[in-house]
Amino acid sequence: MDRLPDPAASRAVLIGTSSYRHLEQLPAVSANVRDLADALRDAMLWGLPEQHCTVISDPDDASGMLDAVHRAAQEASDTLLVYYSGHGLRDPDTADLYLALTGSRENVGYTAVAYEHVRAAVRSARARRCVVVLDCCFSGRAARVQGGDVAAQAAVDGAYVLASAPRDRVALAPEGELHTAFTGELLHLMRLGITDGPELIDLETIYRVLDERLRAKNRPQPQRSLENDIGRLPLIRNRARAGGHAPAGPVLDAEVRSAMVVAGLGLARLLRSAGRNRDAVPVLRLAAEEQTPGAEGNDTFAVQLELAEALAEAGRLREAIAVLEQAFHRTREMYGPEAVLVCRRLADLLQESGNHIQACEVLKHALDLTQRETTGRSAP
Numbered sequence: 110m111d112r113l114p115d116p117a118a119s120r121a122v123l124i125g126t127s128s129y130r131h132l133e134q135l136p137a138v139s140a141n142v143r144d145l146a147d148a149l150r151d152a153m154l155w156g157l158p159e160q161h162c163t164v165i166s167d168p169d170d171a172s173g174m175l176d177a178v179h180r181a182a183q184e185a186s187d188t189l190l191v192y193y194s195g196h197g198l199r200d201p202d203t204a205d206l207y208l209a210l211t212g213s214r215e216n217v218g219y220t221a222v223a224y225e226h227v228r229a230a231v232r233s234a235r236a237r238r239c240v241v242v243l244d245c246c247f248s249g250r251a252a253r254v255q256g257g258d259v260a261a262q263a264a265v266d267g268a269y270v271l272a273s274a275p276r277d278r279v280a281l282a283p284e285g286e287l288h289t290a291f292t293g294e295l296l297h298l299m300r301l302g303i304t305d306g307p308e309l310i311d312l313e314t315i316y317r318v319l320d321e322r323l324r325a326k327n328r329p330q331p332q333r334s335l336e337n338d339i340g341r342l343p344l345i346r347n348r349a350r351a352g353g354h355a356p357a358g359p360v361l362d363a364e365v366r367s368a369m370v371v372a373g374l375g376l377a378r379l380l381r382s383a384g385r386n387r388d389a390v391p392v393l394r395l396a397a398e399e400q401t402p403g404a405e406g407n408d409t410f411a412v413q414l415e416l417a418e419a420l421a422e423a424g425r426l427r428e429a430i431a432v433l434e435q436a437f438h439r440t441r442e443m444y445g446p447e448a449v450l451v452c453r454r455l456a457d458l459l460q461e462s463g464n465h466i467q468a469c470e471v472l473k474h475a476l477d478l479t480q481r482e483t484t485g486r487s488a489p
Contacts, residue, residue: 113309113343114188114238116157120181121149124174124208126195127203128297133196133213136431141194141244142166142293142426145393148299154345167211171222174210175230182234188342189236191227194292197245197274207243228322231268238339240312242293244273269312269339274329287398287435290328294319300395309343316340370396374412381419389419410436410451417454430458437471449475 123140127135144162149157163181168174178432196209199216207213208220214220224243273291286437298318303310316333323331333340373396380389391415397409414437420429430465433455452475459468 113155114345116155118185118187119161119189119236120185121146121157121190121192121265122165122177122181123149123162123192124168124178124194124213126167126209127316128167128211128326130212131195132209136196137287137289137293138194138427139166139431140287141289142192143412144288144296144394145192147394148296151391153348154299160269169211171210171226174208174222175226178227178230179233182230182236185234185236187236188238188240189231190242191231192239192242192244193227194244198242217341226437239268240339240341240342240344241268241270242272243270244289246274250457253442259377269335270333271312271316272332274332290323290326291319291331294322297398298322299345300398301350302347304349305348306349308347308350309349310345311343311382313340315344355451367451370409370412374397374415377415377419381415381422384442386419386422390416393419410448414451414454423456426458426462430455430462437474 121153123142123146125138127138142151142164146162148157149162150159163177165174165177193208193448196213197208198218198221199205202208207218208224208227209221212220213302227241231241288296295315298315303314303318306314313372316331317477319331322378373392377392377396378388380392393412396412397416413432417429417432420432433451436451452471454470456468456475459471
């Protein structure tokens with residue numbers, strides 16, 4: 110296997126449940142599906158056409174989660190990729206894996222979707238190769254070996270399952286991080302590539318690198334099951350090999366990261382000025398990921414403000430608010446004109462979305478920042 114799956118004959122369905130009525134909220138899941146979709150559509154990585162990459166956000170019922178999977182299973186003739194991120198639940202009697210819906214309740218299996226139904230959709234696929242990625246608690250149950258793994262049970266030649274956590278462990282959504290631990294590491298690998306790695310990155314290489322990096326951070330270790338030689342399927346291009354030379358690698362020093370942020374911000378502004386707002390969004394997201402923890406906040410706020418503006422211009426108001434809310438939390442650690450501007454823009458978007466009380470609270474915080482800065486300048 111020396112080429113990527115044919116984008117025209119492949120399909121991806123990305124499912125994310127971040128909002129719940131009875132379970133803990135998972136805001137990182139929204140970023141997971143959004144950014145993974147951008148990565149799969151990126152011509153530098155795979156180049157999946159937008160109409161072949163379906164995103165399902167916060168499904169209310171089984172049909173809302175599974176209809177798109179069944180449709181993609183019938184349309185794909187090369188590769189089918191199904192991704193789920195959200196709460197994974199266990200049935201109290203059988204300990205089977207269930208995928209949570211917005212109204213799911215703990216220990217009430219019929220309020221969620223049994224993983225068995227996803228397996229049935231995969232079993233029906235016309236695709237030559239199927240990949241299932243699960244970023245949820247207890248997802249290793251889908252990749253279990255004893256009693257038959259999911260690939261064997263699905264009876265699809267070349268099925269591959271990559272799960273974020275062992276069968277009896279919870280997955281991790283680290284506080285303050287944009288993505289969950291597993292998907293965040295996956296996106297990092299996709300966007301930066303693997304130094305000294307092959308030109309095309311296959312599934313087993315993705316699993317091995319994720320396992321090494323998550324183990325080093327003492328985070329839940331991924332699991333996988335596979336059939337035949339599907340693990341050798343190249344899924345993405347190695348961005349570290351772009352242009353015939355490798356960049357510095359996944360761990361860059363602060364000076365290089367800062368230069369990348371500034372360059373990304375400049376490129377995004379150039380794209381927006383040329384009317385290519387949509388192309389500017391992934392550039393800004395990549396620049397935001399290169400922020401160095403503990404660095405000065407001017408560039409950080411500038412990138413987040415620019416990204417929020419680009420999202421708002423594209424009509425993605427909810428995502429724009431999420432970006433500015435993340436920036437807003439940082440204003441508690443540092444303040445200045447940029448922090449005040451973040452507050453003002455966030456308040457504008459909150460008012461536009463009808464959240465007037467929250468907008469008032471944000472404006473009050475902006476006033477406090479202004480007073481604090483004024484007091485600091487006038488102090489002897």
